[in-house]
Amino acid sequence: MDKLIEHLWPILKQITGYIYPNEIELHWGILIVIYPYITGLVAGAFILASLVKVFNVKEVQPTYRLSLLTALAFLIVAPMPLLAHLGRPERSLEIFLTPNRSSAMAMFGFVYAWYLMAVLLLEIWFEYRRDLIIWAKEGKGLKKWIQRFIALFSTDTSEKSVEFDKKAVKAITVIGIPSAFLLHGYVGFIFGSVKANPWWSSVLMPIVFLFSAIVSGIALVLLIYMVVTLVRGEELDIVCLDKLASFLFYVMIVDFSLEALDFLHRLYESEESIKILAQLISGKLFTSLVVIQLLIGMILPLIALASVKLFKLPVELRKHIYFVSTLLIQVGIFATRWNVVIGGQLFSKSFRGLTAYKMTLGGAEGLLVSLGFLILPLLILYVLVKILPPWQVKVKISSN
Amino acid sequence: MxxxxxxxxxxxxxxxxxxxxxxxxxxxxxxxxxxxxxxxxxxxxxxxxxxxxxxxxxxxxxxxxxxxxxxxxxxxxxxxxxxxxxSKEIKYSGHRVCEECHDDIVEIKKNSYHRNVACEVCHGPAAAHTQDPEGNQLLAPTGRGYCPLCHEYLPSRPTGFPQIVSESHNPMRACISCHDPHDPKPPTVPKECEACHADIARAKALSHHVYLSCTQCHETPPEHKVRPREFRPKKPNNREFCGTCHSKDAPSPKEIPRVDMATHGERYMCWQCHYPHLPEVH
Amino acid sequence: MDKIDFKIKRREFFGKFFFVAVSVLFPGALKGKKDEKGHFVRNTLREVSWGMGIEIDKCIGCGRCADACKKENDVPPYPFFFRTWVERYIILEGGEVIVDSPNGGVNGFKPRAEERKIIKSFFVPKLCNHCDKPPCVQVCPVGATFKTNDGVILVDSKYCIGCRYCIQACPYGARFLHPETRTAEKCTFCYHRIVKGLVPVCVEVCPTQARIFGDTKGRASPLVRFMRMNKIRVLKPYLNTEPKVFYADLDMEVK
Known part of the structure; x- marks a missing residue:
């Protein structure tokens, strides 16, 4: 057993003030930071996709299918860090088999399954069905069979059936938007409903999570779209970029206001926990909260995107601003998740002291595995793009 | 298809x-x-x-x-x-099981200060011993390390609980050479009150009242030193008691601070504002 | 208006009359019902609901409770895992509060050299509060932690998935993850002892009877007497967890 607790001894020396003795081990580490980050990207990417279908924003059409595939790639990975962090991963199925109805976490199984199967997979299937049939007809070998299988061996490309596909996509998107809100709002609720923890316990938590999710999702799709288009050697659709950046800007304003409201509210109500939280923010969380999340991840990109709106900047410069801003936003949103998850465990529930988090390099809950979970969705996306190209290939088909 | x-x-x-x-x-x-x-x-x-x-x-x-x-x-x-x-296994059998066999100890402990201290506090978990008394002998701490867990002076301990400062309390001698742990009467009746009331003695040491003996204010029956909770010392109960030194016309040495007993403090008793063991503070 | 009032009263009256009539005619109908599992239905027989009283003014901080608990319950012998522990509070002149619990009090407490005068100081034993509204049970995703019908909160170590949501949800820091089984663990009120008529081991070994164990709903028991004779408080009452560990003479600095 000595080996199992080796990592806890050095933390004893980093404690300031008094913490309950059981609080020395910090339980939700980097993996639980990644999990809301990834689900946030899923929800954000999907909401972007639905802009096209439900709100008829024609400009962002080039990113529609890419958004869907991005959402799917990240959604497949989303439960993996959760699974890896469990003490007994082999028992994880119990969440589906005997879910405790009063537990926000138990609902994960169902919200996830609903979102994956009833929304995302269905929408992608209806969206791609006709193209799959056509590609399979012309294709060869394994790919042809994969595409036929994914189309569930459907062959009907008649006007009527394609018309039905379109209707179905629209209907699913309408269901999908509240589902995406549910998916990420519920992640916020997992934290926001813990009354024992004043850093988490807040009604605003699900909403703040949601808007930061939309910010990160739009930023990610914008980034992937730019990278993929450049790699393919095609021309960037600047109208689409401008529109996306414009949406990004407005959502960031909302997100920023919500976070500011949350902060002011805590400061003004100044409850029992305010002393220890102030200590936390000005000390152990200063770099990740004030510098990275607020300055680098929020204010800097906001200024950059605002300057695009205010001044008529040349196209090349705009592209560069978008590229850098979306990168910074990703870093910022990741820091947001870090500050919620890790920050919420750095102070003692006795409100008398702070503990420390020491990330390991190896191990199931280490940095390497975490990086793997961040790279894996990109690999899955690569495979998905190969099987389901989000852009028109070879034969010119207008899918919309 | x-x-x-x-x-x-x-x-x-x-x-x-x-x-x-x-x-x-x-x-x-x-x-x-x-x-x-x-x-x-x-x-x-x-x-x-x-x-x-x-x-x-x-x-x-x-x-x-x-x-x-x-x-x-x-x-x-x-x-x-x-x-x-x-169905988890029990390790601490509880004092009732011990008492079934060790009636000699029960007899000693019956009226002692340690009558409510369960056997396993000092002797450790005894369930195995109750199953196989010969094969699982129990030990008891014999050095000077164990008793101070309860009896070392700590300001956080409740007043009146018997405490010693082990550095100065017969250093190097094992506790049990003077005290029977089953009936821990002091071998000699403590001469000084601070043997038990160390926190009061500490406070008083900082005060001008250090020169007053405890019995000057606390009339104490001699039995208190043997059975402290049954025979309690008395406390002063009127302002005039303090006035014997501190009133304007008291025949006490000049350097003692004086107050006008008629107007000072109105209807309050002296010790409602002044802590008699350290009256200099507040 | 009067008429309506009268109507309501009449309805109430008939309701009560009906209740009395049924209970007179069929005495068995309204009490002592068993459900199909043979368990007595709530409020029909005297329920047991275990709880603990702690008299702060009796605790001498010897830490024998924390020590015995580790031995009785095979709690890993490291300073990171405790089912019960003892905290020391030292309040200095000027109001500064110093709290410590070296190794949970398992090795007792050593005197501290404080620069300023101590205004007051005391020990506070802590353990799982066996809340009547336990947030840990509420959040457990799979039903691996639960409240028994005698009011004790237990963990099913063969079913726990080790997600640690319960550890986050406990406001009292009473839970930890067992490093070997990788499942949540906490005080059980020594459930294996109390079902056999013994008291929890911390109560057994407390040399000053600072801990009192019993049925909170019993008629005459040391615990009920303790609750009647003292002004009692629970920890973090504003969270509405309704703890069943009751403290007498608890200072406001204790959280």
């Missing part, structure tokens, strides 16, 4: 045709209506139905296979978990 799937679907359809033939209690007309309705469902939806049914079927099958049979018997948990927790 590919060949295997075509066969599958033709079978699927013929299944419905057959069922029409076999359903005696359904009129052909309603069956035809159902069939019409079925045909109106787009082909895509029919195909999607297969994975949907597969997923739901898998879910139901897993619930039947993997949910423990006693889950939910009393509440949303495994009923046998209660028995599993309850």
């Amino acid at each position: 590919s060949l295997p799937s075509a066969i599958f679907f033709s079978k699927f359809n013929s299944f419905f045709d057959n069922s029409y033939e076999f359903s005696y209690n359904v009129t052909p007309l309603t069956m035809r209506k159902v069939k019409l309705l079925w045909n109106r469902i787009p082909d895509q939806l029919k195909r999607l139905l297969i994975p949907v049914i597969l997923v739901i079927g898998l879910f139901i099958a897993m619930r039947h296979l993997f949910v423990p049979s006693d889950f939910g018997k009393y509440g949303h948990y495994r009923a046998s978990a209660v028995e599993e927790v309850a």
